[in-house]
Amino acid sequence: MFKRILIANRGEIAVRIIRACQELDIETIAIYSEADANALHVQLADHKVCVGGADASDSYLNKTAILRAAIDMDADAIHPGYGFLSEDADFAEQVTSIGLTWIGPMPETIRLVGDKDVARASIAPSGIPMAKGSDPLYDKEEAIEAAAEVGYPVILKPVAGGGGKGMCVAHDEKDLRNILDYLVDVTKTKYYFEHYIERSRHIEVQIVADNYGEVIHLGERECSIQRRNQKLLEESPSIALTQDMRERVGNLAVKAAKSVHYSNIGTVEFLLDLSNNEFYFMEINPRIQVEHGITEAVTGIDLVRTQIRIASGDPLDIAQDDIHFKGHAIECRINAEDPENNFMPSPGQIHFMHEPSGPRVRFDSGVTAGLAIEPYYESMIAKIIVHGRTRGDAIKIMQRALNEFRIDGVKTTVSLHKKILKDICFRTGNIDTQFIKNRIRSYEQEPKNLKDMSKEELANSISASMYYA
Known part of the structure; x- marks a missing residue:
């Protein structure tokens, strides 16, 4: 197992990786920009190093500075999180070329699935349906x-x-x-x-693959609640799928992963055509996803720890038949944006923040009261993840959590999430990728x-x- 991992990211995903490393007795190195000197991930890590100015191109995308930090701080491996350099095959190759481990798919796999047209051409011979x-x-x-x-x-x-x-x-x-x-x-x-496909649902499947050819899936996530193709709310499992459909899309995802010799964890994304209940391949995301927490909730499997173990050379210690799903999970992405003003970003100082808590509520965030949402980076404040016995139970828990969440200093998308959860079509599961545009019209200008x-x-x-x- 690794002794020290550099986290080439910031915000809530950096905090999430730090927590997983702490449980594995692995030291962590936080990189940060000049604007992030007091950020939560910097406070929680064992070691820290500034890699450049506030602009992401000078810091979190500064490959030379990050590699130098990893060498100087005696890192064994680099975890890229999501966004920034997580899908940069050249950077992954540079990491391995200096003798460090890249916690993610092999560079050649990232390169293969990173271009969607190349990925489609590579996967097409396997017979997986495509639009x-x-x-x-x-x-x-x-x-x-x-x-x-x-x-x-x-x-x-x-x-x-x-x-x-x-x-x-x-x-x-x-x-x-x-x-x-x-x-x-x-x-x-x-x-x-x-x-x-005009009436569709966005269904993605979590895959886990070791370095020895074993691939399993951890079920699907429903990601149809989107605004301009940006996911707002995700849930697992999808109530649109019968058990036969669930097995079919899971098998398709495993087949797609094997066709590109995938390793580590990733997500295979599909559109479900509601006119014929057929799945059509969209893409493979070669990284941890923002919404990984809902899969963790229904399976009990820690995906970040799994990533690290696979990268260290461990084989999968579970088989497909060992995977069991329990209950229903929902995630709401809370962004510093103003939904009443065409979702304009709302950076600024957080004067007060009360996190929702209580039974079956998880709050993943990279900020606390006193810190700022910087204008240089994405505007996510937190992810609220709830786990209920049923979908109806999960909706009620999420409503409670949203009502408990308090923040002062920036505007947020909480009001939009509350409106979604109250909508009769959402509550009955009658949704598709056009839900926001068709049902929440006041927020779609x-x-x-x-x-x-x-x-x-x-x-x-x-x-x-x-x-x-």
Whole structure:
């Protein structure tokens, strides 16, 4: 087992990794920017080192400074968390080249699944269902032809990246030309198309794979409650799935992981087409997910400790038949944003914060009263995770937890979560990926019809979509 791990991240995921390392008697090294000198993860770690200025490009994305810190502080391994460098295959390769262990999939695997078009091409021979898609697009007219071939509506996706960033839906050629005028002129990002499934649920499966070819899954998570492709609330299990469907999507996820020789933990994402109850492969995320806590709640398996053990060379000590699911878990992501003002970020000093607690409530956060939500980084304050005997029980526990949560100094998305939990369609499980737009209209100010938008309005809409994803 490792003696000392450097955590190449910040916020609640860095705190989460520190706690897992403490339970494994592993020392931790926190890196931090000049803006994060007093951050919670810095206070909790055994060792700390400043790696640069407030801007992420000068610190948390500063590969040279991070590698130097790992060497100087005698680290055995680097855990990237999620975001920042977690899906950077070149960085993972640099880590291993200097004799340290990368706590995550192998660099070649990250490289393979990091480009969605390459991942689709690699997994397609296994026979896993996929929505009809295009090759990467290089000019506008080629894109118009490709969209006609794929069939409208189409969703335009960046080849690289995750988390829903930069995705746009076009319902016809006029929509698409309007979008491409902006994307080609301004963002210069490589995109590809998939046929857009209008009524779908976002289902993802947690996979665990050791370094010796063994792969299992830990069930599914329902991630359909989204705004502009950004997940707001997740739950496990999904009440949309029958037992047969659950086994089918779990087997598909394991098959996808094996097809790319996956190791460590990751997530295989699918869309469930509600018109035919078929699953269509979306992507593989080669890292720990924000929403991993709900899987931990229903399985009793610590995913971060599992990551560390696999990276240290341990084989899986559980088989698929050993996995049992208990109860229902829900997670709400609480961000420092103003839902009454088109979700504008709300950075600032936290003057007071009371964390929800009590039976079956978990509060994961990287901040406390007296600290600040910095404008340089993502705006997450905390994740509230609850575990109930049933889904109805979990909803009641989450409502209690949200009512207990108190914070002063920044605006939050708590009011939106309360409204979601009260909605009759959510409570009965009648949801899809358009739930926020169709049911919580006061919080979705984006015009539905792209044809009627000026170029400036479209640019603002797409830019917001990229940011909030």
